[in-house]
Amino acid sequence: MTHPSAVSATAPLTTNRTAVSLTDVHKTYPGGAQPVHAMRGVTLAIAAGSFTAVMGPSGSGKSTLLNVAAGLDGPTSGRIVIGDTDVSHLSADALTQFRRRHVGFIFQSYNLLPHLTVAENLRLPWWLDGRMADARRESELLAAVGLSDMAHRLPSELSGGQAQRVAIARALATQPAVIFADEPTGALDSHTGAAILDALREAVTAFHQTLVMVTHDPQVAAAADEVVFLADGAVVDRAAGLTAPQLSQRVLELGR
């Protein structure tokens, strides 16, 4: 295990075959009258280089799983390992530093900084880590998401699909051990959403990245290598090769 103070900016974190593992992870929110058990003993391993979709009925704990697995929120108990690092017990500062270097995020709302250009938004992960942006990688990423000619635009001058392409490129910038995406196509029309999903898949494959994506959309989940099903805070199934209607049906059954 890597000691918190020894987190390196350059250490390759996906040398083993598992990019992320959760072992008996529980997450309980204090709540009002009663605590909410949003994760009840989740054990899950995500293979390096894979694309995993997380599906389940509303309130089943998908966003909680993503936030806890990504180190955005701490577990109540259990162990989370990203690459070779046990992040469950890192101090807040060490965890922030670790996330900047080794975890990528894509959100439904893009989360671009409005006063920075496309290129500057893309450079943020390096800047936040006190490093110079890698100009060659920046050009490669802009080309990979089809935005080479929009590097100097502001987010307000982009369509939703273009903004999400910037977010994808930014998530890939530091070659993270894993990229977590929460409903990345949720704010887009179905045509643009499909194009974004293609761009994401292609970029993730081209750059050998690992992607874990929460989605309600069975068409999106059908493009994943594997789908993890959650119900009531627990992993109840994992499946590969199901069609969109089959995935839809499975989620409906879990919600009953």
Ligand SMILES: Nc1ncnc2c1ncn2[C@@H]1O[C@H](COP(=O)(O)OP(=O)(O)OP(=O)(O)O)[C@@H](O)[C@H]1O
């Ligand atoms: N900060 C919080 N405080 C208290 N309870 C919370 C908090 N965040 C989530 N919950 C509860 O935890 C449970 C799981 O929520 P979560 O958002 O992870 O589900 P989800 O599957 O992502 O839902 P949806 O599909 O509707 O987005 C729900 O019962 C929710 O009300």
